[in-house]
Amino acid sequence: MLRLAVLVVSVFLLGGTTVACGQADSPTGHGRHSETVTASPGTSVPTGPVIAIEGMGFSAVGPVAPGTEITIINNDEVEHSVTSRTKGLFDVHVEGKGRATLTAPQDAGEYAFYCLYHPAMLGTLTVK
Ligand SMILES: [Cu+2]
Numbered sequence: 001m002l003r004l005a006v007l008v009v010s011v012f013l014l015g016g017t018t019v020a021c022g023q024a025d026s027p028t029g030h031g032r033h034s035e036t037v038t039a040s041p042g043t044s045v046p047t048g049p050v051i052a053i054e055g056m057g058f059s060a061v062g063p064v065a066p067g068t069e070i071t072i073i074n075n076d077e078v079e080h081s082v083t084s085r086t087k088g089l090f091d092v093h094v095e096g097k098g099r100a101t102l103t104a105p106q107d108a109g110e111y112a113f114y115c116l117y118h119p120a121m122l123g124t125l126t127v128k
Pocket of ligand 1: 079080081115116117118121
């Protein structure tokens with residue numbers, strides 16, 4: 001139950017801080033989601049690329065264009081980060097069960113990243 005409440009709150013936060021438009025005709029409608037929803041259709045599906053974090057690992061993300069907004073969805077209970085190996089390029093922290101946005105670098109290339117909290121978590125972002 002608490003999990004569901006947190007999920008609902010984060011959905012509201014997302015709707016409030018991003019310009020939620022288009023698909024959210026009735027974000028709080030009567031259709032309740034099951035508790036295991038990761039990216040439920042209808043209310044909060046990101047339109048762009050996504051890096052999902054689950055089980056202490058990053059999902060793969062396909063090549064993205066420079067400057068693309070990438071949604072990071074943390075399905076774990078603990079906080080993670082998406083931090084570039086090249087210091088200072090990007091460093092986005094995502095609370096447990098939270099979401100954040102990473103803006104892809106402007107230059108094409110392969111950007112290795114990891115989690116500051118769990119350095120064994122590794123991923124690569126390709127920009128082209
Ligand atoms: Cu982590």
